[in-house]
Amino acid sequence: MRKIKVVALLLALVMLLAGCSLVSPDEERIAMQVVATVNGTQIYNYEVSEEDVAASVQQTLYYSGMSENDLTPEQLEETYNDHRTFLLEQLVNDEVMLQKAAELGFVLTEDEKAEIMVIAIDYFDSVRESIVAQIKAENAEAAGEDDSDILVYEPGDDIDALLEEQTTTDPAVLAEAEARLQALLEESRLSIDIYFDYLCEQELISKVRDYMTGQAEVTDQDAQTWYDQTLAIQQEEMDAEPGVFESLVYSKKIYTYVPGRIVAVREVILAFDEVQSSDVQALYTVDDMDAYDDMIDLILTSSGDHLTMAADIKARMQAGETIEDIVTELSVDAAYIAEPNTEKGYLIDSRTLAYSAEFVEAALGLQSIGDVSEVVVDYKGVHVLQLIKVYESGVVSFDDLKDSILTALLPSAEQDMYQQMLETWVEEADVKYFYNRLG
Numbered sequence: 001m002r003k004i005k006v007v008a009l010l011l012a013l014v015m016l017l018a019g020c021s022l023v024s025p026d027e028e029r030i031a032m033q034v035v036a037t038v039n040g041t042q043i044y045n046y047e048v049s050e051e052d053v054a055a056s057v058q059q060t061l062y063y064s065g066m067s068e069n070d071l072t073p074e075q076l077e078e079t080y081n082d083h084r085t086f087l088l089e090q091l092v093n094d095e096v097m098l099q100k101a102a103e104l105g106f107v108l109t110e111d112e113k114a115e116i117m118v119i120a121i122d123y124f125d126s127v128r129e130s131i132v133a134q135i136k137a138e139n140a141e142a143a144g145e146d147d148s149d150i151l152v153y154e155p156g157d158d159i160d161a162l163l164e165e166q167t168t169t170d171p172a173v174l175a176e177a178e179a180r181l182q183a184l185l186e187e188s189r190l191s192i193d194i195y196f197d198y199l200c201e202q203e204l205i206s207k208v209r210d211y212m213t214g215q216a217e218v219t220d221q222d223a224q225t226w227y228d229q230t231l232a233i234q235q236e237e238m239d240a241e242p243g244v245f246e247s248l249v250y251s252k253k254i255y256t257y258v259p260g261r262i263v264a265v266r267e268v269i270l271a272f273d274e275v276q277s278s279d280v281q282a283l284y285t286v287d288d289m290d291a292y293d294d295m296i297d298l299i300l301t302s303s304g305d306h307l308t309m310a311a312d313i314k315a316r317m318q319a320g321e322t323i324e325d326i327v328t329e330l331s332v333d334a335a336y337i338a339e340p341n342t343e344k345g346y347l348i349d350s351r352t353l354a355y356s357a358e359f360v361e362a363a364l365g366l367q368s369i370g371d372v373s374e375v376v377v378d379y380k381g382v383h384v385l386q387l388i389k390v391y392e393s394g395v396v397s398f399d400d401l402k403d404s405i406l407t408a409l410l411p412s413a414e415q416d417m418y419q420q421m422l423e424t425w426v427e428e429a430d431v432k433y434f435y436n437r438l439g
Contacts, residue, residue: 033437035088038095039430045437048088056083084438092433094205096425101204104211108200116203120196124181131177139173212421213414222413223405227398231256235395242351245391249347254404256396264345264389265363265373266323268313270306271336271381272299280379284356296377309337310375310382317372317386336381345388359383 031046057079061067068076108116185191238244238259245262248255272280276299283292300306309330316326323339330337348355348363355363356378366373366387373385 035434035437036092037432038092039099041095043088043091043095047091048084048438052087053080053083056087085435088433088438092431093422093426096429097205097208098201100425101208104208106204106207108203112203113200116199117196120192120199123195124192128177128181131180132173135173135176209418212418215421216410216413216417218406218409218413220402222409223402224398226405226409227256227401231395242349242353246347249344254401254408256401258391258393258396260349260393262347262349262391263363263366263387264347265366265385266339266345266388268323268327268337268339268384269381270310271338277380284379300377306382307375310384314372314375314384317384323386
């Protein structure tokens with residue numbers, strides 16, 4: 001026997017908690033109309049929750065940069081009908097997978113059921129707590145009191161005792177809350193057992209999905225094909241436009257080609273004031289280098305010890321101290337000392353325009369991992385760089401990338417397998433839709 005869909009019933013419970021009537025007799029008759037069957041198992045109109053439909057519509061409109069006001073009444077009605085249809089088809093898919101779970105012999109262990117029962121009990125405990133809070137608020141309002149949780153005490157009061165008293169609920173309130181909860185559950189036809197069964201169904205569906213995706217396979221030939229196609233595309237894009245390689249690395253995507261020698265550096269920066277930095281950068285941008293150099297000299301003179309501190313930092317890094325330790329120590333007293341990029345560092349190649357020429361030249365001049373640069377001054381501040389990785393120019397071999405490619409292709413293969421198997425199962429099932437009864 002198909003269990004009542006808990007989403008709709010939980011919503012009904014929320015409505016009742018808010019003081020709303022559940023449904024009228026006519027509404028209940030409409031709600032109990034069959035809108036689909038799967039091998040004889042019935043799906044009812046109320047299971048396609050209007051609240052879920054509205055939420056789905058709003059999400060779609062949001063990601064489209066639209067609102068309901070952008071649609072005509074006819075378009076809005078069509079949109080809602082489309083989403084009702086979509087959600088109904090999702091319910092059919094779930095039912096097909098539940099029936100497949102039984103056919104494939106998937107069952108829940110006693111330990112899994114015990115864990116699920118804890119979740120169900122916790123949910124109803126939270127509902128009970130909400131009712132308790134509602135009753136307390138009602139009582140406080142009736143007595144003209146403030147129902148806030150602010151603890152009021154006088155000097156010398158036993159704070160622990162007051163806290164215990166504040167968190168202890170009157171037995172009469174607990175009894176009233178329990179009575180209200182039971183009445184709500186009876187009216188909404190919801191129970192822990194129904195919720196437990198729903199959660200068990202969801203766990204079984206999850207097991208079936210894992211079974212379906214487990215049938216997916218990515219072959220070495222699949223990986224080779226992807227590599228060949230991607231290499232051709234990436235070579236063309238990287239040779240034509242600087243920054244493509246860096247974007248792939250920063251987004252943790254696979255790169256098959258390195259367009260030139262690229263280095264990754266970390267830095268300690270003694271940063272200039274933001275306003276000063278912006279003014280100096282403006283001069284750099286328009287290539288007014290005389291004024292640029294003069295303003296840099298002026299800032300360094302007024303800042304006092306930037307160059308001295310940078311030289312000391314360089315010596316400490318060359319002696320083996322880590323950037324993290326140096327920054328942690330010095331930034332306590334000087335907020336302008338920082339390490340802005342700690343993970344992959346800054347990727348620098350000869351074509352980059354994202355950094356000053358001084359910064360790029362110093363970075364590319366580093367040769368071996370761990371090398372520390374001379375002190376670098378530009379419009380952002382005073383830098384000390386350290387080389388952390390070198391990407392040598394050329395094609396990255398397939399053998400070096402094969403395992404990464406296989407891993408990257410697997411999620412897509414799993415989704416394709418899931419869709420293929422689900423479509424086959426739905427086609428094989430005796431599914432009937434009654435779309436005209438929706439809504």
